Amino acid sequence: MKSSAIAVSGLRKAYGDKAVLDGIDFEVAAGTVFSLLGPNGAGKTTTVNVLATLLRADAGTVLVAGHDVATATRQVRAAIGVTGQFAAVDDLLTGRENLRLMADLKRVPSGDRVVTGLLERFDLVESADRTVSAYSGGMRRKLDLAMTLVGRPRIIFLDEPTTGLDPRSRRTMWGIVRELVAEGTTVFLTTQYLEEADQLADRIAVLDQGRLVAQGTPDELKRRIPGTHVRLRFADLDELDTAARILTGATRDDQELILRVPSDGESRSLRALLDRLDEHMINAQEFSVHTPDLDDVFLALTGRTSAEVIAQ
Incomplete structure (x- = not known):
């Protein structure tokens, strides 16, 4: 210390x-x-x-x-x-x-x-x-x-x-x-x-x-700020459809074949998510965890973005 x-x-x-x-x-x-x-x-x-x-x-x-x-x-x-x-x-x-x-x-x-x-x-x-x-x-x-x-x-x-x-x-x-x-x-x-x-x-x-x-x-x-999610990209629309059905609460982007799944980002949650995909024999081509940045924190805590502050 x-x-x-x-x-x-x-x-x-x-x-x-x-x-x-x-x-x-x-x-x-x-x-x-x-x-x-x-x-x-x-x-x-x-x-x-x-x-x-x-x-x-x-x-x-x-x-x-x-x-x-x-x-x-x-x-x-x-x-x-x-x-x-x-x-x-x-x-x-x-x-x-x-x-x-x-x-x-x-x-x-x-x-x-x-x-x-x-x-x-x-x-x-x-x-x-x-x-x-x-x-x-x-x-x-x-x-x-x-x-x-x-x-x-x-x-x-x-x-x-x-x-x-x-x-x-x-x-x-x-x-x-x-x-x-x-x-x-x-x-x-x-x-x-x-x-x-x-x-x-x-x-x-x-x-x-x-x-x-x-x-x-x-x-x-x-x-502290909600918005952490797992980003999954799939090879085709069929896999995206299947993943969207089993991962409730996710949002999808059909054009990019991307599914965004709310998560706390902790290892246990990520392991459970991947296990569910394995159970249904679904393979994600890309997998990443996205967390809020400091601008999200600043907006949540002060009601303003950093861009609004700097523009003044």
Whole structure:
């Protein structure tokens, strides 16, 4: 069991009479990726700001790296790095100068060596001495994350780090996140891209209207949503007809010769289904299990799809 990098209990934050966070609880294990999902306005950025000591909570207890964010702000800030929704880089400086400035501010020993290492790691060596105003969106985001890593923080908050990036740049960022976690860094990720959370997160929490409506691994959340089914493809219509008669509750596609059978996806259920086909000497040419994806989970829990959220 990994130790806790972040522990949140009863966290509340309101603006006037509007509760943005209404008593949320969660823990993040050290050396893992924890993803917070939710529609726009659900309270994701507010949560990050409280955990990163940028905003004071109204109630609750928040421990980051073992320190209370309210009473040990200095210790928390020494242990974390934050990359916000928009790249916090200086357009008038070069990439190297941005990193050097951050190293100076954090009083990092051997700053030049650290800067050179980060430029190499993020594939920014060739553009290191160009002003950031000439950088692409993907390069700016990589530089922003590189600046966050100056000082080697134990916990990193990534607040929608790949918004607006093309698919190639997004996957590059995913690779960097995986490398960080492999080295023992804890990553707290908020994102509107459900594929991103599915690819990266060890655990996911879904926030809606200030409350956590679900927590678990990606697979655990998917299993909570009905819709798992076995997909069978047959050689001809006669076999499809026979299979449809014996497998009650199935839906069929005559054109594709496919039968979809509701199932919980567990081995015992699958074995029973195949045994029934064998009893009637029916052979399925293709057999696969399909489960709901995170978009189905998001829709079921919040009443909205991820596409609707991103389109706003």
